[in-house]
Amino acid sequence: MADHSRDGELSLNRLPHRQAGRQSKGFWRLRWAVPSLLVIACGVAAWTFSDHRGLAESWQQRFHTSAPALRWKLEFDPSTPATVIQAQDPETLVRQIYQHLGEGERSQALETARALATQFPNFQLGQLLYADLLNISALQPLQGSDLDMDAQPSAMRRLEELLLEAKRRITRPSPQDLQGQVPASVAFLAAEQPYIAAVDASKSRLYWFANRTGQDGLLKLELIKETYVSVGINGVGKIKEGDGKTPLGVYFVQRKLPGATLPDLFGAGALTLNFPNAVDAMRNKTGSGIWLHGTPSAQYSRAPEATDGCVVMANADMDELLRLPDWRMTPVVIADKLDWIHAGQSSLAYKSFKPTLENWRSDRLKADIVKLKTYYSPRFERDALDFDHWWPKLAQNVSGQRKPLQVVSILHWNDGEDTMVVTMSDQTSHHKGQPLYWRTYWQQEEGQWKLVFEGPA
Numbered sequence: 001m002a003d004h005s006r007d008g009e010l011s012l013n014r015l016p017h018r019q020a021g022r023q024s025k026g027f028w029r030l031r032w033a034v035p036s037l038l039v040i041a042c043g044v045a046a047w048t049f050s051d052h053r054g055l056a057e058s059w060q061q062r063f064h065t066s067a068p069a070l071r072w073k074l075e076f077d078p079s080t081p082a083t084v085i086q087a088q089d090p091e092t093l094v095r096q097i098y099q100h101l102g103e104g105e106r107s108q109a110l111e112t113a114r115a116l117a118t119q120f121p122n123f124q125l126g127q128l129l130y131a132d133l134l135n136i137s138a139l140q141p142l143q144g145s146d147l148d149m150d151a152q153p154s155a156m157r158r159l160e161e162l163l164l165e166a167k168r169r170i171t172r173p174s175p176q177d178l179q180g181q182v183p184a185s186v187a188f189l190a191a192e193q194p195y196i197a198a199v200d201a202s203k204s205r206l207y208w209f210a211n212r213t214g215q216d217g218l219l220k221l222e223l224i225k226e227t228y229v230s231v232g233i234n235g236v237g238k239i240k241e242g243d244g245k246t247p248l249g250v251y252f253v254q255r256k257l258p259g260a261t262l263p264d265l266f267g268a269g270a271l272t273l274n275f276p277n278a279v280d281a282m283r284n285k286t287g288s289g290i291w292l293h294g295t296p297s298a299q300y301s302r303a304p305e306a307t308d309g310c311v312v313m314a315n316a317d318m319d320e321l322l323r324l325p326d327w328r329m330t331p332v333v334i335a336d337k338l339d340w341i342h343a344g345q346s347s348l349a350y351k352s353f354k355p356t357l358e359n360w361r362s363d364r365l366k367a368d369i370v371k372l373k374t375y376y377s378p379r380f381e382r383d384a385l386d387f388d389h390w391w392p393k394l395a396q397n398v399s400g401q402r403k404p405l406q407v408v409s410i411l412h413w414n415d416g417e418d419t420m421v422v423t424m425s426d427q428t429s430h431h432k433g434q435p436l437y438w439r440t441y442w443q444q445e446e447g448q449w450k451l452v453f454e455g456p457a
Contacts, residue, residue: 085115089316090123090300091169091228097129098170109133123300125162125169161303168204168228168304175226182209182221184339185250186331187350187420188410189213189221194326196221196409199311200338201236201246204228204304206292206313207338208321219343225320230302230312236336238275238309241287246309246334247275250411250421251290252457253330256322259294259315267294268315269322273332278441278453279419282381292332294318329423329437329457331411349412353420353442356449357407365404369395377443377450394454403427405438418444423457 087093093116100109110133116123117130183198189211197208208225234244251273259269270293276285287309294315295302301314311334321327341347356375363372373391380387405424413419420442429436437457442449 085112087115087119089227089314090116090120090126093119094125094129094166095170097133098166120300122298125165125301128159128162129166158303161306164304165204165228165301172203172205172228175223178207178223178340180343181340182219182343183207183333183335184341184347185333185335185412186219186221187347187353187412188217188407189219190217190406190408191215192425193329193331193409195324195330196333197330198333198335198338199229199231200335201231202337204230206311221343225317227313227317228301230304230306232307232309233305235305236334238287238290239285242308243287244308246307246311247280247285247287247290248334248336248415249275249277249280250413250419251275251277251332251334252423253292253327253332256327257291257293258322262293264296266291267296268318269294270318271321271327271330277421278382278439278455279443281384282379282452292318292321329408331409331421331423333411333413347412349414349418349420350410353410353412353449356442357410357420357422360451361404361407364398365401367398367401369398372398375451377445377452379445379450379452380454382453382455390454401426401428408437420449 085093085096093112096112097109097116100106100112113126113130113133116126120126183196185198186196189196191211191213193211195208195210197206199206206225206227206229207223209221210224212220212222214220231246232238232244236246236248238245238247253271254274255272257266257270257272259267262270270291273290273292275287275290289310291310293310293312294317295312297315302312306312360372360375363375372395376387376391378387380390382390403426405426408423408425409421410423411421413421422440422442424438424440425435426438427435439453439455439457440451441453443452444450
């Protein structure tokens with residue numbers, strides 16, 4: 001498999017919630033780092049939830065000037081009555097904790113942290129936050145470089161990962177801010193394509209959309225799932241097998257693998273992707289087993305960069321995706337940073353590409369072999385074989401076509417080269433009563449769009 005867990009690196013964040021307040025040896029070795037953690041958290045929270053522009057700068061200045069020799073403690077009101085706090089996911093409670101701290105509501109923050117640790121006992125960030133809030137009032141300022149030497153490197157690394165996870169969770173774009181916007185890579189979706197998904201690695205987020213496009217063809221997407229995810233331990237931009245990176249590009253869901261058929265590493269189950277795609281193969285990229293999957297049962301989530309290349313999410317989120325109908329061939333755009341446009345917009349690349357696609361479909365239906373051949377690039381490749389090998393078979397398929405190919409989706413990708421990925425249904429050919437699907441990859445060459453791949457989806 002392409003992905004392996006880094007579970008077990010640190011026991012600090014696995015404290016059961018009933019023991020979160022105990023002064024364990026591992027935790028107290030790191031006690032000097034906890035005030036910094038909460039100062040950063042409060043600063044980000046104040047910036048996130050306040051309308052006062054100057055707060056972010058003041059918190060940042062306070063951290064840089066005070067963190068090395070902090071002398072402070074939080075005191076919580078012991079008489080605060082317990083309240084019932086419920087949430088469907090831990091991220092909601094994490095954001096509430098930071099909001100309470102940013103607003104100075106310390107007892108509410110502790111109560112929410114207690115609820116977080118109780119409801120999600122395997123959520124490591126939640127356990128750390130609860131332990132911090134319970135213990136911080138007893139901390140004494142410690143100085144000296146020997147503290148760095150005393151802390152275990154693996155523990156410090158995991159603490160940094162948890163801090164990055166907290167930052168990614170509380171600074172993620174609000175779903176409300178994305179209303180009416182779509183990933184810029186989505187050029188066209190027919191009404192028959194149920195979903196499209198997009199991953200923003202820089203924000204550790206996955207967005208899953210239901211396609212509400214009508215018969216008028218005007219793109220309309222509904223965001224039905226937005227969640228935190230982890231990517232490769234070495235980031236994104238996969239080149240070769242074993243590089244610990246998540247691939248960037250346009251991919252498609254191929255198979256659903258229930259968790260009962262997989263090792264515990266994959267949690268609730270997996271959706272497999274078609275990496276390497278046709279363009280990846282042309283660029284000699286290697287690797288396999290790139291999946292969307294869940295987490296081991298002992299973990300709720302993983303660090304933002306913690307996999308061997310897969311995109312990993314909490315089991316509850318993965319289970320929701322696995323229950324969706326008609327998931328096969330869902331496009332999944334994986335980007336280092338997603339660009340967003342208004343749903344009614346069309347990219348310049350798509351506007352320039354659309355006439356070429358329509359002319360190709362028309363000439364294909366007319367079986368104009370001579371003209372059709374001009375659409376193909378000399379770089380055309382399929383299964384490591386060149387255009388001269390494939391052209392006789394491609395021409396034969398065209399001669400037998402009686403109905404036009406129906407466009408299902410068009411995705412645009414630019415990583416230095418403009419690429420259009422077009423999936424179509426072939427109403428002429430059927431398998432078990434269902435039309436076959438055809439996929440083409442187009443790239444620009446000297447200002448013209450040329451086919452570099454054509455084959456079954």
